[in-house]
Amino acid sequence: MRLAFRGMAGRIRRSRGAISIGLLLTVQLVCAAVFISDILSSLIGFRSIPIAWELREVLEICAAFGLLLGLGLGAFALWRVLQERNDAQERLRRAAGAFSELLAERFAEWGLTPAERDVALFAIKGLSTAEIAALRETSEGTVKAQTNAIYRKAGVSGRPQLLSLFIEELMRDDSRLRPEGVPSKAERKLGQVA
Known part of the structure; x- marks a missing residue:
């Protein structure tokens, strides 16, 4: 409605x-x-x-x-x-900054190595395994092993689920995208009721 x-x-x-x-x-x-x-x-x-x-x-x-x-x-x-x-x-700038912060937080929570962080970032950006291997100057087997380690640490089974983790979190908490001091819609609604 x-x-x-x-x-x-x-x-x-x-x-x-x-x-x-x-x-x-x-x-x-x-x-x-x-x-x-x-x-x-x-x-x-x-x-x-x-x-x-x-x-x-x-x-x-x-x-x-x-x-x-x-x-x-x-x-x-x-x-x-x-x-x-x-x-x-x-x-858009705030959203990009919030997404970067969210990536850094999750990568730290999952305990990703610097190499795994790079691979995870490239995977989220949509690059193929071959493209990631070429950018990192490693073999595709190494990239596959790193992506499997990333998925295991993140508790997901593949790239779409990895990306959906970040999208869901940004959608759930829009406070990252609002300027400081601006209440969310839910906070405004509670303020009107109280």
């Missing part, structure tokens, strides 16, 4: 944003059309009856104001997009 509501809220926000941008572009298009039609009417002479100068001034002032408003809102939209990009990069 909550996931459906979140998805719907996200779609509503995106549709509001699309409507806002559409309105902004429409206003700018109308304002630009006022200036272009004024220039073309002078150049081509398609307007046979001139409009009153007061009305013309009002139209030009409104068109200029609309273009300035569009410029300001466009700058604001660009600022928001850049801010969201920076936030996403920061979250």
Whole structure:
């Protein structure tokens, strides 16, 4: 239920944003059309009856104001997009740091040797046994023995289970990905109930 509501809220926000941008572009298009039609009417002479100068001034002032408003809102939209990009990069950096910390913790808990740590890291990255052997300049048999030792120490039977250990832990404890001082959803919910 909550996931459906979140998805719907996200779609509503995106549709509001699309409507806002559409309105902004429409206003700018109308304002630009006022200036272009004024220039073309002078150049081509398609307007046979001139409009009153007061009305013309009002139209030009409104068109200029609309273009300035569009410029300001466009700058604001660009600022928001850049801010969201920076936030996403920061979250990605924290996630990468948290994953590196988690790897180091687990490797230490399992008592992996430095060679086994390298092999485990390459295996988690998805490299084949032959690729790991080439990178480490060892035989494939050595790499296979090291991966078997890693799986035994980690209590798993293969590479997919090894990777799932880390994914499950990161999903279970999202505090590694949150900035310090920001409560988790569960903590916020408990705070509201209490």
